[in-house]
Amino acid sequence: MNFDDLKKEWNAETTEGSNISSDMLKIKQSHTPIDKIRAKMKHEFFYQLAFLVFMVFIPFIAEFSVALNQLYFMTYAIICGFTAYYFLKFYRFYKNSYDMSMDTRKNILWFYYEMKLNIELYKALTYIIVFIIVGFMSAYFLIEKATVFAKILTRLSIVYILLNCFITVLIIGLITELWAWYCYGKYLKQVKKVVDELDYE
Template identity: 45%
Template structure:
């Protein structure tokens, strides 16, 4: 089933009563959410890459003490490693989606399950980055306390001079991490995933 060929035959035909098969119409409906997913993937890749690079300058931006910079480099390296693995899987899925013609149920089904898998990887990465960030916070506090460094010696700690600010910051970070892991991928990709699933269900009903 080839949409371009079908369109060409339709244009060359003088019979206005030629009916487009229902399954062809359903396949065409799936193309729009697939294109939207690809567009969102490109946009998100650029944003995440920019944020990852910007995060690498944190020691300079926030004037980290020398004792803390080494710890940051280690934890940042772990975060980059996990993120690059996700980027690799993400890019592999994105690239392979252009190698397929979504004019068959088999290819559409492949895209559906691969997208579901990538959404789960997205969630896992978000939680992993949260725990890496939390571990860095604990290590930073321990190192600074053991070395007698006060909040006045590190610009980025000025906001955490009071314990209440620390608690508020932890709650906000946890809430943002949960939202980023559970709600953002559903908002960004989930609605398109549902449209593709709807097309697959309708194709199953026609068989």
């Protein structure tokens, strides 16, 4: 196989009719993994916002006691605080532009670590919110359903209770990891594949 001949043909290849019109410049939707993740995170932001609005009405629907009401709104404020903090970070990620004219290694690594960092942030936010909600649910049972809860506790051994707590944490962790992988993992995997191909010697 003569690569010099191939080069000649390659360079002589004509692309007649290949005219880029100004209409094509109107397209704004990108299809890089980072743009996909940004678009999904934007959607999640609106779902989260709707969830926070819905949370305001829960005490009125569930008719909490005064003590539980105070605890609920403290929990709510903490969730809002964490959500605002993380979404501020996501917003910066959303607005941060990328430079495709860097060399391939720098470009790919930038994409990879930027995506990885934001997926980890996303998981951290999910853990925090879920554990705050679990904490509140425990408080709800201790305050509102104290007698029923006490009865249940007397029938169960401490080992059983601890084991249940441990399994609950594991399940929450597993669901969060699987959800993050389902939503964002494939994009990270694709970029990681290119990083590995570049590093392979």
